[in-house]
Amino acid sequence: MATMMSSSTKKGINLxxxxxxxxxxxxxxxxxxxxxxxxxxxxxxxxxxxxxxxxWGGFFYDSAQSGGSMWSERDMxxxxxxxxxxxxxxxxxxxxxxxxxxxxGYNRLAELRERGIR
Numbered sequence: 453m454a455t456m457m458s459s460s461t462k463k464g465i466n467l468x469x470x471x472x473x474x475x476x477x478x479x480x481x482x483x484x485x486x487x488x489x490x491x492x493x494x495x496x497x498x499x500x501x502x503x504x505x506x507x508w509g510g511f512f513y514d515s516a517q518s519g520g521s522m523w524s525e526r527d528m529x530x531x532x533x534x535x536x537x538x539x540x541x542x543x544x545x546x547x548x549x550x551x552x553x554x555x556x557g558y559n560r561l562a563e564l565r566e567r568g569i570r
């Protein structure tokens with residue numbers, strides 16, 4: 453099941469919420485491939501968000517990226533980070549695909565919530 457960081461739309465900020473998904477694959481030894489991560493996120497979107505009028509913004513994927521760098525410092529992660537607006541939804545197949553550590557996850561989630569993204 454995808455991990456969802458959803459948001460409630462704030463009046464006047466975002467006319468149509470979009471759902472974006474992010475994935476990362478560091479090494480061939482890790483279990484979730486790009487296709488598997490995308491399928492998990494798309495399935496969650498289709499079953500839980502699409503029927504609520506949330507648009508699909510796309511799947512952003514960084515291949516062969518170390519978990520040592522913040523997702524907003526990775527090529528596709530950075531593009532997604534700056535594309536997200538208040539009212540948007542962010543999906544990841546697993547938190548370890550987007551965050552470096554528990555502390556990083558806690559800090560980034562707080563930052564996303566402040567921006568109106570959960």
